[in-house]
Amino acid sequence: MSVLNDLKGGFVASCQPVTGGPMDHTDIIVAMACAAVDGGASGLRVEGVENVRAVRAKVAVPIIGIVKRDLPDAPVRITPYVADAKALVEAGADIVAYDGTSRPIPDSRKAIIRAILNGGRIAMADCSTETDAKTALDDGATIIGTTLSGYTTETETESEAPDLALVTAFSRLSGFVMAEGRYNAPDLARQAILAGADCVTVGSAITRIEHIAAWFSAAVNSGAR
Incomplete structure (x- = not known):
């Protein structure tokens, strides 16, 4: 797949500002995306249908689209509905990511994947464990991400380090491996x-x-003390 070839060996810039913060405006997100591409990003991860649509109009690199929702009766946040997946496809996302853990989700993961694939796009599972990844691949996902390692009850940790061991475990499977989560230094x-x-x-x-x-x-304050 040309999209995967474009991403392989590169990095994706996740252009998701703090919700409700001063950077949380579509025009600023578009500017972030364009600047990241200028700096060498191979792809972009963008939240929100309208944000994806606006970024798609300005860049040619692959876009991973997601919709985040805070649900009252489910712990998942990432693309929990089939309608979200379909809207992201229509907006121009090349890849649609969804919560690939075993936690309860409003619409079935298989139905979400089916909507993505029927739209001619690539499904990415945001996983927390190797079991999650294996299930996602069996269900039809192509990209398996370590995105949610450390952010579920099963994997909760106080460590600020990324889960490199999970990356290695994923690399032994058949999917395209996306390392994600706490990669905050080159x-x-x-x-x-x-x-x-x-x-x-x-x-x-x-x-x-x-x-x-x-x-x-925090660092400067620590030095000052």
Whole structure:
């Protein structure tokens, strides 16, 4: 697949500002996306149908589209409905990511994958464990991401390091491996590729100014003390 060839050996910039923050505007997200591509990003991860549509009009690189929802009766957030997947396909996402864990989800994962594939797009499972990845591949997903390792009850951790061991475990499976989650420094991204990732997604370290500023603030305050 040409989309996977475009991503392989590169990195995806996740252009998702802090919700409700000063950067959370479509025109700013488009600017982030264009700047990331200018800097060498092989692809983009964008949240929201209208944001995907706006970014698609400005870039040629692959876009991973997601819809995030805070649901009152389910712990999942990423593309929980078939309608979300269909809307992202229509908006121009090349890849649609969904929650690929075993947690309860409003619409079945198989139905979400079917909607993605019927739209001629690639399905990406945001996983937390090797079991998640195996299930996703069996169900028809092509990309398996380590996105949710550390963010589910089963995998919860206080570590701030990315799950490189899971990347290596995924690399032994048949899917395209996306390392994602806590890759907040260039060397960590390099380590992900060495661990067996086909591509790496980087978010906060590139596009969340609030987080970057907080890192520096904490470090400087520690030095001052």
